[in-house]
Amino acid sequence: APAAKMAALSGGGAPWRRGWVPVLQLVRRGSKAVTRHWKAMHFQRQKLMAVTEYLAPRPAVPPRCLAPRRETREEDEGYARLLRRQVEQLFRASRMVAVCQYNSMPDEDVVLMRQYLRKHNIEVKFVLNEIVRPVLSQSKYKNLLPLFVARNILLVSPETRVKEMLRVLKGVPQVNLLGACIDDTILSKQGVESFAKLPTLEVSQGQTVGALTLLPSQTSSLLQRGPAHLAALLDQHIQQLRAGGTGGPAEPPPAQS
Amino acid sequence: PPGPGGVPVPRAGLKKYILPPDYSGITFPEKPKLKFMDKVPAVPKVRREPRRLRDIRGPSREATDFTQGQYGILAVGGGYLHWGHFEMIRLTIGRCMDPKTMFAIWRVPAPYKPVTRKSLGHRMGGGKGPIDHYVTAVKSGRLVVEVGGRCEFEEVKPFLTQVAQKLPFPAVPVSRQSLQQMRQEEEEKRLNNQNPWTFERIVTANMLGMRKYLSPYDLRLKGRYWGKFFLKHRV
Numbered sequence A: 001a002p003a004a005k006m007a008a009l010s011g012g013g014a015p016w017r018r019g020w021v022p023v024l025q026l027v028r029r030g031s032k033a034v035t036r037h038w039k040a041m042h043f044q045r046q047k048l049m050a051v052t053e054y055l056a057p058r059p060a061v062p063p064r065c066l067a068p069r070r071e072t073r074e075e076d077e078g079y080a081r082l083l084r085r086q087v088e089q090l091f092r093a094s095r096m097v098a099v100c101q102y103n104s105m106p107d108e109d110v111v112l113m114r115q116y117l118r119k120h121n122i123e124v125k126f127v128l129n130e131i132v133r134p135v136l137s138q139s140k141y142k143n144l145l146p147l148f149v150a151r152n153i154l155l156v157s158p159e160t161r162v163k164e165m166l167r168v169l170k171g172v173p174q175v176n177l178l179g180a181c182i183d184d185t186i187l188s189k190q191g192v193e194s195f196a197k198l199p200t201l202e203v204s205q206g207q208t209v210g211a212l213t214l215l216p217s218q219t220s221s222l223l224q225r226g227p228a229h230l231a232a233l234l235d236q237h238i239q240q241l242r243a244g245g246t247g248g249p250a251e252p253p254p255a256q257s
Numbered sequence B: 001p002p003g004p005g006g007v008p009v010p011r012a013g014l015k016k017y018i019l020p021p022d023y024s025g026i027t028f029p030e031k032p033k034l035k036f037m038d039k040v041p042a043v044p045k046v047r048r049e050p051r052r053l054r055d056i057r058g059p060s061r062e063a064t065d066f067t068q069g070q071y072g073i074l075a076v077g078g079g080y081l082h083w084g085h086f087e088m089i090r091l092t093i094g095r096c097m098d099p100k101t102m103f104a105i106w107r108v109p110a111p112y113k114p115v116t117r118k119s120l121g122h123r124m125g126g127g128k129g130p131i132d133h134y135v136t137a138v139k140s141g142r143l144v145v146e147v148g149g150r151c152e153f154e155e156v157k158p159f160l161t162q163v164a165q166k167l168p169f170p171a172v173p174v175s176r177q178s179l180q181q182m183r184q185e186e187e188e189k190r191l192n193n194q195n196p197w198t199f200e201r202i203v204t205a206n207m208l209g210m211r212k213y214l215s216p217y218d219l220r221l222k223g224r225y226w227g228k229f230f231l232k233h234r235v
Helices: A043-051 A077-093 A107-119 A129-138 A142-147 A162-171 A189-197 A201-223 A225-244 B083-096 B153-166 B176-191 B199-205 B207-212
Strands: A096-102 A123-126 A152-157 A175-182 A185-188 B071-075 B079-082 B102-106 B113-116 B131-138 B143-149 B171-175
Touching (some): A129 A142, A175 A189, A185 A189, B083 B143, B199 B207
Antiparallel strands (some): A096 A175, A175 A185, B113 B131
16 A cells, blocks of 8 residues: 555655646657747647637628728918918909910010019919819809919909010910900900900990980980071071062961961 | 810919928937947856846836937837947948938947857757857837937938848837827827727626646736737737
8 A cells, every 4th residue: 555655755745646637737758838939739729729710800891992082181281271361362353364284484484474564463372272172162263263274374453454465475475365254254265355356345335425415415406406497497587688689578387486 | 174175284373381300409429420339248147147048028107208309110020139230220221311400319228138159060058058049038119229310201211211220029110199009000000999899898897717838928918019019910
């Protein structure tokens, strides 16, 4: 009986009873825990690793069926806001706004053109489409939107001196007039040309006044037509009497008043 | 908008002015370049140490976060760095960086652990060999070098990747943001895992007697580490 127990552990107690087997049986085979190569895993461990792998979440609607979210970019808002405010003020303050297509010109020609237009109190403004388009679409000038496609400039003026503007632009082949908005009226190129041919406001006002006062001016002559006719006949008679002399004085019939 | 022919007409829009990056809170150390690391410590060890490979195993506890610099090399596995690696790092980074605008600092100590080697061609036995060289132990998740200064990540990334590929363990160049992003993604992955069975759960509850086939260290390592390797795609 005592021979069955281990000689060295004669003082031991409860664990080293007969038939006791330790719970964990450490196997001293193979390499250490940390190796340079990839140590082969026990099959049970492999199974455990396979079972506990990461499973990605699958949403009910796949993301590519949803519309892509456009992130609203707020970059550079301040500068763009300032430019938009300037364009709005321009439209409010000027009576005439002409939109022209601008092809690249030599700089000195640009300066000369600006100079000539300045003499007629017309300012040349270079505008960016991406700023003007939102401004126009929200104001009443929606019909000017199709004009702002390629590079263009605005000729603005508080007065409407279209004839001088057209003359200057005729001398500059690289700037083509597309359309204009004069006194809240949108005109095409032909409209602008015909507007230029119109007489000035003062002249047309005078013409209207003349046309209106034409009839009243004739009233006095109308009223005096009867007596004037009588006076003319009497004169004629007097002349006849003087000229006729002895001839039977044909009494003119009394004038009908 | 498409012009004549259906081809979009290129045009210049409004110029966007971006503010230059703000490098206000950066303090430069006295020497911008990496310090020279000795092959052998000042007081060489007399007593030969056992191999203690547990200094490679598992996640790192020290040097996991940035201190002075903004970019660095993160070790994604465990390993030993010897003097040759140190020289390679020092020379490559010293060659590629601009000492006027950038600086670099070590985040690992100089080699301190003695490694013994027996002479070639002898049979087993005859005691432990003499000390051959010294190494530094690096665990996964530790920063090796940090680079900072008035520079962007894209400027620093090429030579950091070059260095990271030459290290004996897998490593990646990181910046502060990219490290934070990595940690966040790991956390999200852990939270939105659809698998109800996780390694941690099975080991802590000893389901199916799995602990018979696992090490007691697996309670801490939770199936993400195996030897010196870091398993990136787990959990």
